[in-house]
Amino acid sequence: MTADARAVQTVTGRVRPEALGRTLIHEHVLIGFPGWNLDALAPRFDRGDAMARAVDQMQRLRDLGVGTFVDPCPMDLGRDVEFLAELSQKSELQIVCTTGAYFEAEGITHTFRHLPVEEITAIYIKEIVEGIGDTGIRAGAVKIATGAHHISDYERKLVQAGARAARETGVPLISHTQEGSCGHDQIDLVTGEGVAADRLVVGHSDGVDDHEYHRSLAERGAFVGFDRFGITLILPDEVRVKNVLKLAHAGHTRNILLSHDSIVCWQGRPVPFAARYEDVLAMLPDWRPTSILTKIVPQLRAGGLTEADITTILVDNPRRLFAGA
Numbered sequence: 001m002t003a004d005a006r007a008v009q010t011v012t013g014r015v016r017p018e019a020l021g022r023t024l025i026h027e028h029v030l031i032g033f034p035g036w037n038l039d040a041l042a043p044r045f046d047r048g049d050a051m052a053r054a055v056d057q058m059q060r061l062r063d064l065g066v067g068t069f070v071d072p073c074p075m076d077l078g079r080d081v082e083f084l085a086e087l088s089q090k091s092e093l094q095i096v097c098t099t100g101a102y103f104e105a106e107g108i109t110h111t112f113r114h115l116p117v118e119e120i121t122a123i124y125i126k127e128i129v130e131g132i133g134d135t136g137i138r139a140g141a142v143k144i145a146t147g148a149h150h151i152s153d154y155e156r157k158l159v160q161a162g163a164r165a166a167r168e169t170g171v172p173l174i175s176h177t178q179e180g181s182c183g184h185d186q187i188d189l190v191t192g193e194g195v196a197a198d199r200l201v202v203g204h205s206d207g208v209d210d211h212e213y214h215r216s217l218a219e220r221g222a223f224v225g226f227d228r229f230g231i232t233l234i235l236p237d238e239v240r241v242k243n244v245l246k247l248a249h250a251g252h253t254r255n256i257l258l259s260h261d262s263i264v265c266w267q268g269r270p271v272p273f274a275a276r277y278e279d280v281l282a283m284l285p286d287w288r289p290t291s292i293l294t295k296i297v298p299q300l301r302a303g304g305l306t307e308a309d310i311t312t313i314l315v316d317n318p319r320r321l322f323a324g325a
């Protein structure tokens with residue numbers, strides 16, 4: 001039943017945790033929000049154009065010394081693991097995909113609303129152990145997701161299913177939170193199912209300017225995701241840098257993970273207020289998967305982090321997340 005406990009499942013096969021290298025823990029290649037294909041006014045999706053754009057971005061990351069790109073696309077947001085596998089082969093960047101569905105307000109809820117937790121767990125385990133659909137491509141982690149300030153019954157069921165699948169297979173959990181809330185509830189649910197907190201990334205914790213929240217998550221052993229660098233509509237990056245430095249200087253460098261939650265290609269229009277990808281980049285110029293290495297790491301160095309600290313955050317922490325204790 002279990003996946004190979006000492007291997008990380010990428011979309012092109014298993015690698016040792018030590019082979020991950022510099023890892024971006026939460027980025028997306030391709031997203032399509034539910035209903036994107038109903039929007040006849042949206043730009044037409046061209047797979048070839050999308051692949052070319054994605055290969056270009058992955059090669060830029062390789063040039064910056066990135067070894068692995070984790071794409072925790074929920075199964076209901078246009079996840080396309082064959083696209084990821086082709087991209088990984090073309091770009092020679094390792095990519096990890098996930099099983100698990102999105103939070104209630106923005107996911108596709110009809111089927112899982114009616115399935116019991118045991119069956120959802122079995123579906124997640126199938127995607128980790130056997131593969132997604134009939135592709136043979138295995139998920140290497142579980143995505144869990146909750147809404148703002150309250151976990152609905154639907155979300156609680158899916159988080160429990162995700163934790164049970166992680167417990168059975170040994171893969172880690174990567175979460176979505178809204179507005180920097182419910183991280184402790186996620187830890188409660190995950191540990192309640194017998195999974196150690198250090199197998200969980202509380203994602204998007206940088207959505208709130210609250211050092212006490214970040215420190216309290218780290219004190220429980222979870223990884224704290226500062227994983228929306230560049231999304232300055234939520235908070236300026238200077239605030240994220242300040243909070244990363246505070247957490248590191250409080251002794252929790254080993255709990256920090258960095259990423260952008262960038263989206264390289266969209267199916268349909270990217271967000272309701274922007275018809276084209278170029279419009280989004282014009283609004284959020286640093287929301288691209290290269291910004292941490294080109295712009296943020298120098299700021300962290302200037303704030304007092306050593307090269308060893310940077311390696312801990314970019315290399316050792318992802319390796320420990322995937323390898324387990």
Ligand SMILES: [Zn+2]
Nearest residue numbers: 026028072261
């Ligand atoms: Zn995301």
